[in-house]
Amino acid sequence: MSDKVRIALDAMGGDHGPSVILPGADIALMRHPDVEFLLFGDTAQLNPVLDGLPRLKAASKVTHTDVAIRMDDKPSQALRYGRWKSSMWLTLDAVKKGEADVAVSAGNTGALMAMSRFNLKMLEGIERPAIAALWPTLKGESIVLDVGASIGADESHLINLAAMGSAMARVLFDIERPTVGLLNIGVEEVKGLEQVREAGRILRETPSLDFDYHGFVEGDDIGKGVVDVVVTEGFAGNIALKTAEGTAHQLASYLRAAMNRTWASRLGYLFARAAFQALREKMDPRKANGGVFLGLNGIVIKSHGGADAEGTAAAIDMGYDMVRYKLLAKIGQSMERDLQARSAQIATGAAS
Template identity: 55%
Template structure:
């Protein structure tokens, strides 16, 4: 690992690109002086923005790409249109070519997953990649995956996610043996789908191979921080994520309205200003922005498409930490420790993802 971390960025990905992307990189550079950036996109839009940030310009390279993937394009359409030419594809290609340590994009999630899978390919032994999110809890931040990469998952795919998630927890939190739980409708062993129960039996036998299997966890255990890694399939994981984000906004709105309800409430808010600012920061989704594409031969971070420069800074900081902590090595180490031979990649999953 070199002292310099090079981040390949899809400068055109996201609702507020490229300004939010470039500004976010400027902010991330203040946290990581040894970061370097490769910006892929339309040079005539990126270059003037770099001129606004004198410290960022010397550590940045622009790779002109005329093709930009729209936020509403289907993955198959995006692959036909942008394979080998778009800012999104070329950002990932830089990781494959070894000129960047990690790629970041705020663009279309489905298109980014399809392109990343085709370009980087799944790791040996991993059937399908997953998206991992950092989730703030009452105890500490935890890892939850899958957040929507795969709708439905069999037992082996859930086991894969446990391996990948525990490696990510080792990188981010420094836990040598993070605890892993399977999200289920109850904690009793007889409850849940057969795929979940089978995954539980496999993980129980493998506990100690780079992680400690806790057992089944329920929805409220996520917010409690009962385990370091919560494993689920993408349909449930995505609904849980969107529900949590909506609930956070709902509670924030309730609190704001209550503090403005009358004169006494506004006076009370003045006395509680410091605590309220801490709460606001804790509930701000921009501070934990960034989903990690797990299970590929390279690191790709998906930023929220609608975020601003603060959120994009968070995604870039996360990408830096992933590369600096040598995530790929830790995943490989966890897989080597695992006593059950993982299944080979599913050829049908690749066929399904190919553009028509």
């Protein structure tokens, strides 16, 4: 790795393309002047925007391609026409070739995941990728994974998720031993999915984990920030994430309606304007933008397709932190340090 953090950016991804992605990159660059961008996309669209952003232009290298993955294509379609030549593929390929330290794209999730697996391949010891999300909590932030990369998970995948998520927590939250909980229904040992119970047993009985296994957590424990890392399979994780987003929108809408009800409430709103502004910032989903693809030979950040420039910058910031604090190396260490102990533990469980 050079002294600079080299970020490969799919300039064509997302609902808005370069007109939003590039201003987002410019915001991130202001916060991290040690970033170098490799931009991939249609120069006919990129260059006019870039000309208005001289700072970004000076820190970027543009590679032209006129193939862009559409937001609603199936992964198989995207692979067919976009492999080798789309902006998404080239962005990932820069990581693969060691020219960039991290890839960021706001493109279609399924296609990005398919191309990531195809190009970067899985890490040794990991069979399936995961998407990790940052989740704002009453205590700060937690990491929740998997939020939709794959459906269903056996105990060994859940344990891999715990290892990868805690490596990410170590990087992002700067804590030596993150706490990890398994998402389940009911906290009693007898309840819930069998694979989750079995993963819990193994984690409880494994010595020398490099994180603290907390036990089961329920849906309402996520927002409380009971643990640093919440582990779940992708179906339930995706539903939890979207349900929380939906509930936040719903309550914000109730609040707006309530503040508009009477002259007194409108007056009250005026007085409390700064407080509402602070609340809005606290609830701002753009701040937590960026799902991290874990389990691959390379770091890939998925920015939200509808993200604006601020949201794009947050996704790039996250990629930056992952590189600066050596996420991949830490995941590798975790996997190496613990996998053998865990395999032994799984074998013990199977034999008993």
